[in-house]
Amino acid sequence: MLLPLALAVGGCATPDTPAVPSPSFSAAEEALYLKRFELQRNAAIEGGGLPAYDPLEPVRGAERYQPLPEAEPRIARQALADAQRFAAERKSSAFLVWHDGALVKESYFGGADRDYLVNSKSLAKPLTAIIIGRAILEGHIRSLDQPVADFITEWKGDPGKSRILVRHLLDMRSGLLPQGFGSGPENVLNRAYLHPRHDEVIINEYPLVNDPGSRYEYANANSELVAPLIERATGQRYHDYVSDALLIPLGAQGGTVWVNRPGGMAHAGCCIQLPAQTWARLGILLLNDGIWKGQRLLPEGYVTKMRTSTAENPHAGLGVWIAGNYIRGRGPLHPSMDAGKTLHSEPYADRDLFLFDGNGSQVVYIVPSQGLVIVRTGDRPAKDKPWDNSYIPNKIIGSIERMPGEAMPKPQASGE
Template identity: 25%
Template sequence: MKLIRRILLTLFIFILLVSLIAGVFFRREARRLYYVITLFDQDKISQNFRGIVDIFPTSVVKKPDRPNRFPYATSRIQLPAYFSHEDSTINTQNFLDYTLTDGLLIIHHDTIVFEQYSNGFSETDHHISWSMSKSFISALFGIAISEGKIKSIEQTVTEYLPELKGTGYDGVRIKDVLQMSTGVGFNEDYGDFNSDINRMGRYLALGMSMDDFAASLKRERTPGTYNHYVSVNTHVLGMILKRVTGQSIAQYMEERLWQKIGAESDGYWIVDDTGMEFVLGGLNLIMRDYAKIGQLYLDSGRWQGQQIVPESWVLASITPDAPHLIPGSPNSNRPSGYGYQWWIPEGGDDEFLAQGIYNQFIYVDPDKALVLVKLSSNYRFKKEKISSRNITLSFFRTIAEGLN
């Protein structure tokens, strides 16, 4: 009997020790996984979008000692009380409330003419960018090319990343990656729990390598023939940037972009457990700093007279140059056109946008010298993705039309 008790006690102690060790090592991953699963819940979404950097490990993009701040107009504009969309008249405040607008910023001729925060956000709070971060990666890519770190976007991915041979990215031109035309198969339906994009989120939450996830994807179409939005394409661009610069994305962004445009606040990139930045959607900034990439591109890559991003790259980034990239193309799974990680909306003249899920937007209208940022926690996005984007675009255009 004593022997049995001793064996049971030893077994109990062993199980307890294993449980404690597992708790120490996996508590972080379990917390992240729970966070990812409940990230978009109606009662948590605004708080989650404000506090992501407290859940995931991050790399910091340090602000300069002397930031540049947009001046304020002596007279602020008033938002239109109503705006039109197709055959409907929409109440502006109802629209802003319905889409859970966390922040709205309007910059006209380099000057803040409107700024508003809601849902617990303030001017010093960071907000997750989601896919708006792709446009920042495009800017860094253009800088790297100007420095000769990348010879040409006509080169293939596997010339720089031989570890992707045999994957969906084998032999694909870098240009096709920039233009979301890789032919790689990917289900980006956020409403489908088992979609590739949601599977990728759980992958990241468990601390697994995003490089390995990219290597798991297979080819579905001939590259360069169909505009299929695949978020992991941007991760491949990040892999190339990290390889050719010998720096982390955060370090390169800090030196080549963030310090030079005088960011007001530090930026934070979510990273996986290998230290690789989640470049396809993991950038966290304050709203005014999101506006700075819009202002930089509005000014053809110049900031206060200094050319930061090559002018030719900016122009190419916002110009669809193939039939499948034109707005409304039948060879695209999105109605908008596409450049180098920037959107070109249908029905416009010179407008372009960075945009992310749950209604994040950086809207630029060069003719009006206008940059507009809308940050949101629109939990209804899954069911209203296209209609919500189109209504928001009508709202932006109404504001633009009212400016001199």
């Protein structure tokens, strides 16, 4: 879930945390930041987000793009129709179902089509975990347990930040200040999102409030730091590496990404726009343990690490959410927080399920035991038609027409 600006997030109210602005930022850069802040504040008053991302840069995809293959479903057609109707009634732009190696349902709504660029919001966060895996496989990063300070060298002498590991950025246990409320432009949460040098703000101004690895706390800063880390590790700009190392090998369509200034740093924690079939391909890659058409794109065992929780949050892995034991409401914040939770009306029909989950209930469900990937993109549903994270996957899993002797799914264990 994207919690982009301190003014507009759910969760605990944290003390207003002023930044100590870098003297290297120009007056023009500070003026642009204030302009963006005012745009966001005015939009937040109306209940919206930043009106537009500016500037955008292209994210290259495959030159010879071919849509995903299609097949007749081995899922009851009525169940697919019911799931599609549920999505359509909740401001969706796309609804896709992949099963047994083929696309068995593909629907678009409200003028969207296969080329429509989905505003990813926090669907971008699992992308950061996948691209770290690519960099590990290609030898740019040693492991998930390598110190971030090996790349963000400004942290080398810091007794706290020097102990942040790569995995801590992905599982939200870095110890960096969590997302919360902040009222003014001096707040570091706002500067870390809207400043034209937001990456430098996070590196140099953003506070550490917990020991690294000791506590789960959702913070966009964690995911945003993946962009400068990848750039320093690979020598490529973040979105160029995403293209060359991931989208092109996947045969996927590209799109656009928000950069903090012309020629500047991409926002890795949000704000990449890619078509729905590209998000489906990322889910299929994880479904197949990091292998695409016989080529290993992620280290062996990496997907298992992605979908392994920590003691600090049993429902969070590396950029993805995990079924774990059933709870009726699960949100992005610390498990003790009541705000921002999404309804799960019943246990998942298969405990093997894990998912991408972004703001507006944009989801990519992945169920390896069922050979199943489900994508729903779009806007936040209306209050009178709330999103239920269990409905679509359970409707579809329960309606798979099984072969003789085929194992039945094992439901999510009760936790309440």
